[in-house]
Amino acid sequence: MAKLFATEQAQVIIDKAVQLHGGDGVRTGQTVERLYREIRALRIYEGASDVQKIIIARQTLGAHKEGP
Numbered sequence: 001m002a003k004l005f006a007t008e009q010a011q012v013i014i015d016k017a018v019q020l021h022g023g024d025g026v027r028t029g030q031t032v033e034r035l036y037r038e039i040r041a042l043r044i045y046e047g048a049s050d051v052q053k054i055i056i057a058r059q060t061l062g063a064h065k066e067g068p
């Protein structure tokens with residue numbers, strides 16, 4: 001849950017940073033352009049966001065089912 005939340009929020013923030021920098025934000029060699037690519041990858045490796053959601057849903061629903 002922490003990984004999903006942190007990486008999704010990082011994506012929102014870096015997207016705003018790129019927007020703030022305008023055209024420079026997407027130019028190769030710019031720090032925000034590099035960070036955008038690096039942060040985008042965080043939502044894929046070590047458990048893609050979609051897969052994380054499935055795992056969380058299964059555990060949440062499973063826990064609920066086993067409850068009183």
Ligand SMILES: Cc1cc2nc3c(=O)[nH]c(=O)nc-3n(C[C@H](O)[C@H](O)[C@H](O)COP(=O)(O)OP(=O)(O)OC[C@H]3O[C@@H](n4cnc5c(N)ncnc54)[C@H](O)[C@@H]3O)c2cc1C
Binds near residue numbers: 045047051054
């Ligand atoms: C920068 C980077 C570094 C990496 N480093 C390593 C490393 O050191 N060691 C290592 O072993 N691997 C590494 N990987 C690989 C990484 O773990 C995989 O890319 C990741 O597990 C996703 O697998 P995939 O690329 O085959 O995409 P897929 O699994 O094919 O996923 C493609 C898309 O489909 C979605 N998806 C997949 N399954 C489902 C599902 N059941 N339901 C709904 N949506 C689904 C995903 O969320 C994603 O959007 C790295 C990847 C990157 C980008």
